[in-house]
Amino acid sequence: MPEPKSCLFNLDKDRSNLIKALQLTQESEGYISDQAVHQISDYFTIPPVDVEGVLSFYTQFKRTKPGKYIIAVCDGTACHIKGSSLVANWITDFLDIKSGETSNDGLFSLETVACLGCCSLAPVISINGKVFGNLDRKKLLKVLKKYQQMGKHD
Amino acid sequence: MIKRIKIGTGSCGLAAGAGEVYDFFKENIKDIEIIGVGCIGHCYAEPLIEVETDRESVFYEKVEPTQVFIDKIRNLDEESRLGFRPERREREMLKVTRLAGRIDPTSIDEYIENGGYSALKKALKMPPIDVVNEVKLSGLRGRGGAGFPTGLKWSFLHTKKSPEKVLICNADEGDPGAFMDRSLMESVPHQILEGMLIAAHATGATRIFIYCRAEYPLAIKHLKTAIDQIVKHGLNQIGDRKPTIQIKEGAGAFVCGEETAMIHSLEGSRGTPRFRPPYPTDSGFKGLPTMINNVETFANIPIIINESGAEFVKIGTEKSKGTKLFALAGDLKYPGLVEVPMGITLGEVVYEIGGVEKDSVKAVQIGGPSGGCIPAEHFDVRIDYDSLESLGAIMGSGGLIFIGQNRCMVETARYFLDFTARESCGKCTFCRIGTKRMLETLERITHGKGMPEDIEFLEDLGSKIIKGSLCGLGQSAPNPVLTTLRYYRHEYERHVADKRCDALVCNDLVRVFIDKSNCIECGLCIKNCPVNAISDNYVIDDTICTRCNSCIEVCPKHTIARIAGGNTGV
Ligand SMILES: Cc1cc2nc3c(=O)[nH]c(=O)nc-3n(C[C@H](O)[C@H](O)[C@H](O)COP(=O)(O)O)c2cc1C
Ligand code: FES
Numbered sequence: 001m002p003e004p005k006s007c008l009f010n011l012d013k014d015r016s017n018l019i020k021a022l023q024l025t026q027e028s029e030g031y032i033s034d035q036a037v038h039q040i041s042d043y044f045t046i047p048p049v050d051v052e053g054v055l056s057f058y059t060q061f062k063r064t065k066p067g068k069y070i071i072a073v074c075d076g077t078a079c080h081i082k083g084s085s086l087v088a089n090w091i092t093d094f095l096d097i098k099s100g101e102t103s104n105d106g107l108f109s110l111e112t113v114a115c116l117g118c119c120s121l122a123p124v125i126s127i128n129g130k131v132f133g134n135l136d137r138k139k140l141l142k143v144l145k146k147y148q149q150m151g152k153h154d
Numbered sequence: 155m156i157k158r159i160k161i162g163t164g165s166c167g168l169a170a171g172a173g174e175v176y177d178f179f180k181e182n183i184k185d186i187e188i189i190g191v192g193c194i195g196h197c198y199a200e201p202l203i204e205v206e207t208d209r210e211s212v213f214y215e216k217v218e219p220t221q222v223f224i225d226k227i228r229n230l231d232e233e234s235r236l237g238f239r240p241e242r243r244e245r246e247m248l249k250v251t252r253l254a255g256r257i258d259p260t261s262i263d264e265y266i267e268n269g270g271y272s273a274l275k276k277a278l279k280m281p282p283i284d285v286v287n288e289v290k291l292s293g294l295r296g297r298g299g300a301g302f303p304t305g306l307k308w309s310f311l312h313t314k315k316s317p318e319k320v321l322i323c324n325a326d327e328g329d330p331g332a333f334m335d336r337s338l339m340e341s342v343p344h345q346i347l348e349g350m351l352i353a354a355h356a357t358g359a360t361r362i363f364i365y366c367r368a369e370y371p372l373a374i375k376h377l378k379t380a381i382d383q384i385v386k387h388g389l390n391q392i393g394d395r396k397p398t399i400q401i402k403e404g405a406g407a408f409v410c411g412e413e414t415a416m417i418h419s420l421e422g423s424r425g426t427p428r429f430r431p432p433y434p435t436d437s438g439f440k441g442l443p444t445m446i447n448n449v450e451t452f453a454n455i456p457i458i459i460n461e462s463g464a465e466f467v468k469i470g471t472e473k474s475k476g477t478k479l480f481a482l483a484g485d486l487k488y489p490g491l492v493e494v495p496m497g498i499t500l501g502e503v504v505y506e507i508g509g510v511e512k513d514s515v516k517a518v519q520i521g522g523p524s525g526g527c528i529p530a531e532h533f534d535v536r537i538d539y540d541s542l543e544s545l546g547a548i549m550g551s552g553g554l555i556f557i558g559q560n561r562c563m564v565e566t567a568r569y570f571l572d573f574t575a576r577e578s579c580g581k582c583t584f585c586r587i588g589t590k591r592m593l594e595t596l597e598r599i600t601h602g603k604g605m606p607e608d609i610e611f612l613e614d615l616g617s618k619i620i621k622g623s624l625c626g627l628g629q630s631a632p633n634p635v636l637t638t639l640r641y642y643r644h645e646y647e648r649h650v651a652d653k654r655c656d657a658l659v660c661n662d663l664v665r666v667f668i669d670k671s672n673c674i675e676c677g678l679c680i681k682n683c684p685v686n687a688i689s690d691n692y693v694i695d696d697t698i699c700t701r702c703n704s705c706i707e708v709c710p711k712h713t714i715a716r717i718a719g720g721n722t723g724v
Contacts, residue, residue, distance in 0.1 A: 016440075018422035019405055023368070057424040057579075058405035060368055077331030077519065077555045078483035080569050089702045093684035114408070114573065115330035116369055118169045119481060119553075120197030120489035129371060131169035137707045 008043055015044055022055050031062040067102045067109035069147050071127050076115030078122040087123050088112065090137050094144055107151040156186050156228070160204040161217075162255055163190035164340045165372050166333070170200035171219075178219035192341020194255030195491035199236050203227075204256070213238075241506040242488070247469070247495045249477050250453050254341035259376045262383040265344040271389060273456035277352045278392070285356035286312050289455065291463030293475035298324050298411075298448030299524065299550050300626070301474075301539040307445060310435040311357040314443040321359035321397070322439070322446040323350055324416065325366035325373070328408040329522030330573065332553030334479040335449035337491050339366070339373035342453070343380035347399070349452030351390065352459060354397045357445060362397050365416055367404040377401055408523075408577035412625050413446045415579065426579045427625035448551070450479055470496035474538035478552060484519075485558030486510045494537070501533035508556060517557045517641070521550025523570045523577075524630030526637030527563065546637045548630070562659035563642040564649055568596040570634035578627060585628030588619040592635060600660045604650035613639060658716040661701040665719050668692050668705075672713035679705035679714060 007024045011017050021043065025036050032055055041048040055061040073079075073088045088110075092098055095108050102109040118124045121133025125140070132143050159179065163172045172190075179188050196202060199215035205227055215236035217223055226234055257264045265271070277285050290305025311319060323346065327335040338346060350362055366374055381399050390396050402420055409415045410425040417439050419425035438444020454476060458466045469476050474496040483489045486508040494503060504510060504518060517527040526547035528535065535541050539549050557566060575589040592615055595608050616632030623629050639646060648654045655663040668679070673692055680688045683705055687698035694705075706714045 015422040016420060019419065020402070023403060023405065054422065054424055057426075058407050060404075060406035075330075077522065077553065077569070078489075080330075081484045081555060081557060081561060081566070083703075086703050089700065090684075090704065093702065093704075113369065113406075114328075115332070116165070116169075117327070117333040117336040118166045119331050119333055119483035119555075120166055120491075121169050121200070122483060122489075124169060131165065133166075133169040137704060 008040070011043075013044055015046065018044055018046075018051070018054055019058070022051075022058075022061055026061060031065050033063075064102070068107050068151055069127050070109045070111065071125055072111050072113045072116070073099070074114070074116045074118075074122070074124045074126070075112045076119060076122075078119035079115070079124060082122040084123045086137075087125065087135055087140060090140055091125075091144065094141060105151075107148070155208050156205055156230075157208060158187045158189065158206040159183070159227070160189055160191045160206065160256075160258075162193055162200060162202040162204075164193035164255070164337060165370070166193055166197045166337075167200045167202065168372075170197075172201040172217075174219045175201045175203070175217050179224065182221065182224060189258045191257065192255045192259050193337045193491060195251060195337070195493070196236070196238075196488070197490035198488045202236065205230065239488075239509065241509070242492070245494060245498060245502055245507055246492055247477050248493055249457055249469075250338070250345075250450065250479060251341075251491070251493045253345065254337065257342070259341055259343055260379050262344060262380065262387060265342070269460070270344055270456075271348055273459035274348050274351050274355075274389065277355055277459050282312060282356045282358065285352060285459070288463045289356070289458060292458040292466040293463075293470075293473075294451065294454055294458060294466070295474065295539065296448055297450035297454070297478070297551065298446075299329075299521070299548065301549060304447065304451055307435065307447070308353065308357055310433070311359070311443055311445040314358075314435065316443050318361065318442050319357060319359045320439045320442050320444040321350060321354055321357065321362045322413075322416065322420070322444060323362070323364040323452055324411060324413070324446050324448045325364055325370075326404050326411040326416065327367055327370070327449070327551065328411040328577075329524075329551050329553050331481070331483055331519075331522060331555050332551050333481045333483075334491060334552045336370050336373050337481075338449055338453050338479075339370065340376055343373075343376045344384070345456060346449055346452045347377075347380055347384060349455035350399075351384075351392065351397075352455050353445075353447065353452065355392045359445070360395060360397050361439075361442075362399040363420060363439075364399070364401045365404060365410070365420065366401060368406065374401060374403065407579075408573075409579045409625070409627050412627060415625070416446065417444060424579075426581050427627075429624060450552070471536060471538045473540055474549075478537065478549070480552045480554045482508050482554050482556065484554075484556035485515060485561070486556040496538050497536050499533065500528060500535050500537055503537070503554065504533055504556065510556065514559060515556050516559050516561070517563070519555040519557060519566070519634070520553070521548040521633075522553050523573050524548060524626060524633060525550045525553075526633045527557065527566070527641060528637075529641040546633065546640060548633070560657055560659075562600075562655050562657040563638045563645045564596065564655070565600055565657075565659050567635045567638045568593070568600055571596055571631070574627060574631040578631070582623045582625075582628055584619045584622030585624075585631065588615055588622070589628070589631050591615060592619070592632065596635070599646065599649045600655070601662045602649070602653040602660070604646075606650060608650060609639065609643070609646050654718055656718075658718065663718070664701060664716045665696050666694050666699055666701055666703075666705065667715060667717045668694060669713045669715070672711050674711055676710060678708045678710065682708045 213236040294304040295301040415425040415427040434444040488509040
């Protein structure tokens, strides 16, 4: 039987905490591995298929390991109107990854999200939660280059 | 003399660079108190600060983390002050957002000093049914979209006999392009909690959940701090009981904003809606009587209790009372958050508050993916639940997206369908497959492969999806398509019949063209083209070009543009 995860120790074993458990796991490991699915299923004494069923419903959960920097391109209404598809294309061209992919060096993952709540600064992206607004191509490439540098240095 | 400097460090402020300003000011100003506050709604001016002197408050916009700016502030420089435009000031009515961005959201003391929790105190002295009746009298309708009378909903839960009752605050704000609830949670978390505690008293609730989308980390942080503070202050004591208060983070599913789906999600299951009845107030979270209200709805409650329902009812129209928050975004000069009385015309919000020129916006999208587009010729419509519905739109939660003349309505409709098709939980066939078919049809049209019968097909299928879906997602998903078909049919017809996108948005119907007469042959476009589509003599190969606009953005002479025509051979 797999060891329960340390990040779950304080969680009440009520089924209503299942999503919280998945969130805590993803927070500490970056994604939900097969092993984690089994650990969580044991923790709540529910079948693994139930865990899989729940996690596949919610777009937040990842089943593969993401890059060091997760770039989220906002495709909310405001950002879409202001050209978020161009922004996504520019990122794809620059880093050679499409939405849902991770770069070969493991540095960047690209995903599309709906509205980061900063619509007044559209178009926006966020990188590991930090939001960059009012983007044009030049500004975007500057941000990406900065993260590329940072990623290489540590 | 300067007493204090308040820096707007809500999500929008931080995205504009307020974090750097905050750090720099903290480092370099030691003699004045500096605090971070939420959002005052003027997002176009971020980073934005308020300087409190012993006599007045002065605002500065587009603040930079520099010593020069600090000196300006110390001298209360007149020039760089933010002038609040009278067009907006005269029309706004700050009630729910009275304290937003003006007080430290992490300080309960400051909230109390400004009248906070006085409504709770007052309510606790009233019998619960009196509180319910006060809310009924106010005429408040739910701000989450459907506009259900709040007092009536409260009375349902109030009359339920059960040892445990559940209250849920809907903070999922799934409508992409809306940020009212985020702003309230970040700026005045205590006001929402106060509303919830009053509701707990009125309805007899024993458990409180706040279901907040995970994309709002700052809102969650501020709410957590606020909950700890009220527990410490003993403010969660409602008569002889202490309701538990818990925050639950959503996991990225739009449909979980629907109340029965939200309950399933809270129970740890897939967030699929179910048939109603039974209504949540009869059987909700784990079978317990459960009531769900939106963030803004709760934030209105302290005002109603403080001022009385009879006072509240004076604002607004016959069937829509009070004020409403709107998040303005898209093609406008002054994006931000505004609070206006119900009954104001849409035109006043668009032209006066949004500051757009006449004729520069062609439509406003209201109510997000469930709502509709309202064209400029209907901007004289009054903002209330019923008037908006008569135009095929809905009040929704309050997202107002300005759509400029240079946008394509077909593409916009396709965007919304793409959203709802992806977010459909899959339970109802019409919603799951119907939205997919509509999306494919719209994609065909925007790709220049539309057929004449497509337009009628969209209308027909749209009305069937509305009838054949269980929850509000499917029932409203076709709205963006149906309203654009109603008001912008000619744009659809242009795409289908002439293979033209007059707004030059749809990539397959445009090409990118270099006007050689102005070209200085600087080579920037060639260098920046990610797919090497531009030849040495400055001609773009249409078959390679992805229409990414990179060359247009870098051209110093602005001599590259999108023009009609494209891959479809027209
Ligand atoms: C697909 C869908 C998404 C919804 N999303 C939200 C939301 O994000 N926030 C919200 O407050 N209400 C949302 N609602 C409305 C809720 O179901 C519910 O009517 C509301 O929370 C009730 O609160 P109120 O009476 O205070 O408005 C949504 C409804 C549907 C059908
Ligand atoms: S639409 Fe992009 S932040 Fe809201």
